[in-house]
Amino acid sequence: MYELFKTRAEAAGGLVHRFPTGAEALEFLLKSLEVEGTPAVWAGGSFLEGCAEQLLGAPIPGLALSVTRENAKGARVGITQMDWGIADTGTLVQDASGVEQRLASTLPWTHIALLPTRNLVPDLATLLTKVDPARSRYLTFITGPSRTADIERVLAIGVHGPERVIVICIDDLEGGRP
Amino acid sequence: MSKAFDQSITKALENPNLGGILDRWNYPATRAKAYEGVDFEALRGEISAIKGEAAGHLPELADQFQKSAEARGAKVFRASSPQAVLDYILGICQSKGVKKVAKSKSMASEEIHLNKFLAEHGIQADETDLGEWIVQLAHQTPSHMVMPALHLTKEEVAEIFSQEVKRPLSPEIQGLVKVARKELREKFFEADLGVTGANIAIAETGTLVIMTNEGNARLVTTLPKIHVAIVGIEKLVPRFADAAPILRALPKSATSQLITSYVSMITGPVPNDDGTMKDLHIILMDNQRTAMAADPEFKQALQCIRCASCLNVCPVYRLVGGHVFGHIYTGGIGTILTAWFNELKTTEDIQGLCIGCGKCNEVCPGKIDIAGLILELRRRLAKKEGLSFIQKSALQIINNRKVFHAMLRAASIAQKPFAKDGFIRHLPMFLSNLAEHRSLPAIAPKPFRDLFPEIRQPKGGGKVAFYAGCAIDFVSPKVGVAVVKVLNQAGLEVIFPQEQSCCGIPHWASGANEMAALAAAHNLGPLLAEDVEYVVTACATCATALKKEWPHLLQQQGMGGLVPKAEAVAAKTVMFTELVAKLIQEGRLTPKDGMELQSVTYHDSCHAKRHVGIYKEPRAALSAAGFDLREMNESDTCCGMGGSYTVKQPELSMGMLKRKLDNAEQTGAQYLCAECPGCLIQLGGGLDKRGSQLQAKHPAELLEDRFKDPGDTEG
Ligand code: SF4
Ligand code: SF4
Numbered sequence: 092m093y094e095l096f097k098t099r100a101e102a103a104g105g106l107v108h109r110f111p112t113g114a115e116a117l118e119f120l121l122k123s124l125e126v127e128g129t130p131a132v133w134a135g136g137s138f139l140e141g142c143a144e145q146l147l148g149a150p151i152p153g154l155a156l157s158v159t160r161e162n163a164k165g166a167r168v169g170i171t172q173m174d175w176g177i178a179d180t181g182t183l184v185q186d187a188s189g190v191e192q193r194l195a196s197t198l199p200w201t202h203i204a205l206l207p208t209r210n211l212v213p214d215l216a217t218l219l220t221k222v223d224p225a226r227s228r229y230l231t232f233i234t235g236p237s238r239t240a241d242i243e244r245v246l247a248i249g250v251h252g253p254e255r256v257i258v259i260c261i262d263d264l265e266g267g268r269p
Numbered sequence: 270m271s272k273a274f275d276q277s278i279t280k281a282l283e284n285p286n287l288g289g290i291l292d293r294w295n296y297p298a299t300r301a302k303a304y305e306g307v308d309f310e311a312l313r314g315e316i317s318a319i320k321g322e323a324a325g326h327l328p329e330l331a332d333q334f335q336k337s338a339e340a341r342g343a344k345v346f347r348a349s350s351p352q353a354v355l356d357y358i359l360g361i362c363q364s365k366g367v368k369k370v371a372k373s374k375s376m377a378s379e380e381i382h383l384n385k386f387l388a389e390h391g392i393q394a395d396e397t398d399l400g401e402w403i404v405q406l407a408h409q410t411p412s413h414m415v416m417p418a419l420h421l422t423k424e425e426v427a428e429i430f431s432q433e434v435k436r437p438l439s440p441e442i443q444g445l446v447k448v449a450r451k452e453l454r455e456k457f458f459e460a461d462l463g464v465t466g467a468n469i470a471i472a473e474t475g476t477l478v479i480m481t482n483e484g485n486a487r488l489v490t491t492l493p494k495i496h497v498a499i500v501g502i503e504k505l506v507p508r509f510a511d512a513a514p515i516l517r518a519l520p521k522s523a524t525s526q527l528i529t530s531y532v533s534m535i536t537g538p539v540p541n542d543d544g545t546m547k548d549l550h551i552i553l554m555d556n557q558r559t560a561m562a563a564d565p566e567f568k569q570a571l572q573c574i575r576c577a578s579c580l581n582v583c584p585v586y587r588l589v590g591g592h593v594f595g596h597i598y599t600g601g602i603g604t605i606l607t608a609w610f611n612e613l614k615t616t617e618d619i620q621g622l623c624i625g626c627g628k629c630n631e632v633c634p635g636k637i638d639i640a641g642l643i644l645e646l647r648r649r650l651a652k653k654e655g656l657s658f659i660q661k662s663a664l665q666i667i668n669n670r671k672v673f674h675a676m677l678r679a680a681s682i683a684q685k686p687f688a689k690d691g692f693i694r695h696l697p698m699f700l701s702n703l704a705e706h707r708s709l710p711a712i713a714p715k716p717f718r719d720l721f722p723e724i725r726q727p728k729g730g731g732k733v734a735f736y737a738g739c740a741i742d743f744v745s746p747k748v749g750v751a752v753v754k755v756l757n758q759a760g761l762e763v764i765f766p767q768e769q770s771c772c773g774i775p776h777w778a779s780g781a782n783e784m785a786a787l788a789a790a791h792n793l794g795p796l797l798a799e800d801v802e803y804v805v806t807a808c809a810t811c812a813t814a815l816k817k818e819w820p821h822l823l824q825q826q827g828m829g830g831l832v833p834k835a836e837a838v839a840a841k842t843v844m845f846t847e848l849v850a851k852l853i854q855e856g857r858l859t860p861k862d863g864m865e866l867q868s869v870t871y872h873d874s875c876h877a878k879r880h881v882g883i884y885k886e887p888r889a890a891l892s893a894a895g896f897d898l899r900e901m902n903e904s905d906t907c908c909g910m911g912g913s914y915t916v917k918q919p920e921l922s923m924g925m926l927k928r929k930l931d932n933a934e935q936t937g938a939q940y941l942c943a944e945c946p947g948c949l950i951q952l953g954g955g956l957d958k959r960g961s962q963l964q965a966k967h968p969a970e971l972l973e974d975r976f977k978d979p980g981d982t983e984g
Contacts, residue, residue, distance in 0.1 A: 099527065160492065160542050164458070180528040190542045193491045197484055215528075216513040224474045224509060224536040228341070229490075232532035237484040239446060240524065241400035241418055242426050244294045247446040250399055251453065252484030252531070 092178045092211045093260065099181030103235030104248060105256040107181075109208060116261045117142055120170070120203060121151065123257060127201045128167045129153025134195040136172025138205050138264055158191035160198075169195035169253070170203045173233075176211040176260075177218050182234040183258065184218060186227035193231065202253040204233070207264040274593070274618040281589035282920050286422050296581040297903070299525035300632070307521070309634075315514040317636035320572035323505050324562045327571075330472040330505040331553050337475030341537025343549040351381035354554050358383065358464075358497055361550060362392050365495060367461040373479070373486035374398040375466030376414060376575060377499040377554055379597045380610060383464070394464070395456045397485040399449050406433055412591030412599060414577040415523045420590045453485070463489035463496050468519065468574070469512050470504045470553075476536040477551065478512055480519065480529040487531055494541050495548040502558050503571040515574055518634040522576035557609045566645050570605050572635035579629035579639055584907045585622050588924040594619050601629045601639040608646050617654065620646050622921070624914045625778060626907035627879035647780035656781060664784050667739075670770035670791070677712055677743045717746035721765045724753055727979070730760030733803040734796055736842075738811040739771050740946035748946065751969035752807045752845050758976040759857045761802075766795035772814035777822065778911070786826035789819040793834045804838060807845035807969055809877035809945035815842040816881050844877065846887035846944055846968050853893045859977045864895040869971065870938040871898060872929065872952065873905035874945035887944055887968050894975040899936040903928075908943075910951035926955045933963060940966045 097107040110116040130153045155162050171192050175184040183204050187193045196202050212218050237252030248254050335345040348354040384394045396402040400417035406429050411417030427440035465486050469478035479486045490496050520526040538547035561567050580586045580600035591599030598606040608616040629639040667673050717737050741749045753763045773788030806812045819835040852858040877883045909925030933941045941963050953965035
């Protein structure tokens with residue numbers, strides 16, 4: 092399922108990486124931040140809470156752990172943790188009822204999405220059986236970067252949302268609401 | 270037809286961008302790729318079942334949606350008219366001091382002309398979908414439901430943006446998109462209120478589903494503190510799970526994507542970034558939708574999911590784009606929606622744009638008979654507004670067999686001085702003033718009905734009746750002779766009931782169903798007079814009448830008593846190539862040995878392919894008889910004939926013909942073959958004008974010398 096997810100997400104213009112442990116994923120994440128640039132914002136989630144201590148021990152310059160509309164607007168990178176992935180479309184799914192999740196995943200140029208590998212589901216119909224709209228009031232589905240073909244049917248990336256979407260699948264990450 | 274409308278077509282045809290853009294996209298191929306591995310028929314079966322059920326229960330679903338959404342804290346407003354929607358939104362704006370509105374794409378808001386209304390009240394509404402914004406800045410209306418600015422070139426967009434940002438911009442698409450991002454980003458932040466539509470509204474949970482690729486709907490529903498969603502009630506579905514098939518099909522059909530970049534599912538208000546709760550208003554707008562649901566014919570139009578694939582494949586839309594439709598909803602489905610959301614009369618001109626080719630029906634994920642509904646509009650208009658005098662008298666003459674046939678015979682004499690190489694500029698008599706723009710074939714000196722008695726028939730090998738139709742009878746009698754010859758080679762005795770006359774399709778296609786039913790009734794007796802194995806037709810249009818439409822027409826026009834007879838004819842009717850393929854398979858026709866291999870490209874007439882489903886058989890018959898089949902690009906796209914369409918919309922007809930001939934010539938084949946004399950008149954006329962090497966032929970003409978005589982087979 093992971094392979095299909097990766098193929099489809101990359102076909103939609105995303106980048107997908109996978110790590111067995113949170114520690115390796117964090118290392119990659121921090122390296123990506125160097126490449127992508129700061130400022131960056133990170134909207135909360137179980138992964139952040141799990142490694143918060145380590146981060147706070149050595150604060151990363153330019154990385155804000157609380158998200159506002161202003162700092163998200165100025166950020167190069169937004170980091171959020173997703174709840175599910177849909178393999179056959181390469182889609183990330185998140186309960187984005189918390190506004191900071193949407194600000195961080197929409198306003199910056201690059202979106203880094205953390206995903207528990209175990210929360211991949213085969214298709215949309217399966218996903219719909221797992222979510223409860225009464226509880227998850229704002230469900231967000233993201234597949235690749237923001238795009239348009241509104242001028243002469245030519246594809247352009249990064250209209251209102253991110254130009255780049257980097258997905259980091261973490262095998263030992265719990266969380267989400269599978 | 271109004272002059273202004275005529276001019277708008279001419280103008281559209283002269284705009285090179287309109288014609289080219291959809292062709293360059295190559296939608297059919299990208300769509301097919303998106304649907305790879307998906308059972309489209311099953312998927313659209315699911316969607317049409319869900320939406321059809323919903324259309325039958327709109328008031329109940331609206332009640333249920335309201336209850337669910339209100340229980341989660343949304344405010345739901347039910348509006349029957351556009352004005353009620355406008356007043357409600359203005360009320361919110363005035364009570365909350367709203368000065369600026371940011372909108373994501375919403376056809377419903379276009380339908381009610383929201384931007385204009387708000388501007389009149391001093392409120393600025395900015396579109397944030399790139400295409401909608403371009404169209405808004407250009408003071409135009411969207412030309413396509415999914416790609417609103419499809420009609421504009423990058424140079425035009427650069428010009429429009431340059432005026433907005435007050436500096437010159439180069440026509441470079443990526444750069445223009447970045448300019449839009451920067452400009453619009455501020456508008457999201459400044460807006461007091463966000464307006465969206467919804468692609469789906471789920472009654473069970475009170476959920477709105479909104480799909481975008483740009484991400485603007487996420488910002489519109491996140492940054493402003495008030496969110497107003499305008500939702501046409503046809504967006505309602507009963508259950509949460511019902512969203513899945515629509516979410517699967519819509520992006521594939523609309524933009525050939527597996528899914529849009531973003532989908533948001535909103536169920537009640539969520540907190541804003543300052544800790545307050547979102548002020549969420551959902552407007553369920555009727556505007557004629559329940560009236561539509563109450564109409565047994567048009568109820569199915571509510572199954573539309575607004576994917577616009579019917580526009581993308583429509584040969585007419587592909588030539589002229591959306592603006593000639595004159596209203597917010599464009600293309601085939603747009604014609605239907607306009608008839609209801611505005612009024613029937615407003616579609617008097619635009620319904621005539623549809624050639625009835627049925628391409629749209631094939632791809633519609635809502636499984637709507639778009640072509641049939643446009644025809645139904647035409648029928649209602651003809652009934653209400655009346656046919657023009659010329660049209661009416663022409664159709665009445667056709668229905669009077671003796672007079673009609675006498676006129677055709679007279680025509681064959683009268684045209685003689687003008688005939689040149691079998692083609693003339695004008696068809697004489699009552700059709701002459703309608704046929705200015707194209708060369709039409711001569712009426713044959715001797716109709717088939719006079720030639721037939723001279724052909725000696727074999728006995729004892731089975732009997733078939735031949736229904737020639739007017740075109741073979743009076744224009745291409747040699748096709749009829751070839752048909753008879755091939756059938757005789759199978760040992761079949763052919764009879765030709767002399768009382769047969771027009772099949773009624775010209776009347777039907779003009780919306781004159783009562784006259785069409787009379788035509789059907791006239792033919793039943795002659796065709797059933799003798800006990801025959803098959804009724805054979807070599808005309809796809811006639812086949813549509815005999816195999817499919819006659820029983821419906823008779824039923825609809827109060828002649829239900831004749832339906833069993835019509836059904837008996839339908840059961841016996843075969844197309845010529847359908848029968849030939851069968852006879853070859855049964856060993857009753859045997860191809861001659863050592864035939865020269867010739868190449869042919871096959872044009873699928875709309876009637877044959879989509880009305881009666883005959884497209885494999887002619888290919889099988891031609892291959893078996895030693896022809897090398899070279900498939901052309903878009904073999905089943907309309908050639909532009911469509912009966913009187915050719916004379917009513919000559920420019921459009923010629924535009925379609927040009928594409929068809931280009932595709933056919935590219936195959937390098939010797940023959941362009943179609944089992945429809947109408948198509949052949951169009952194709953042959955076009956090839957003649959271009960001086961092409963390619964020859965238009967009926968399959969019977971190609972096949973007539975290819976089979977052994979019954980005597981030979983035994984040897
Ligand atoms: S039937 Fe053909 S011409 Fe008419 S709307 Fe459909 S695709 Fe267009
Ligand atoms: S009528 Fe069918 S094909 Fe056309 S927009 Fe609606 S759903 Fe799509």
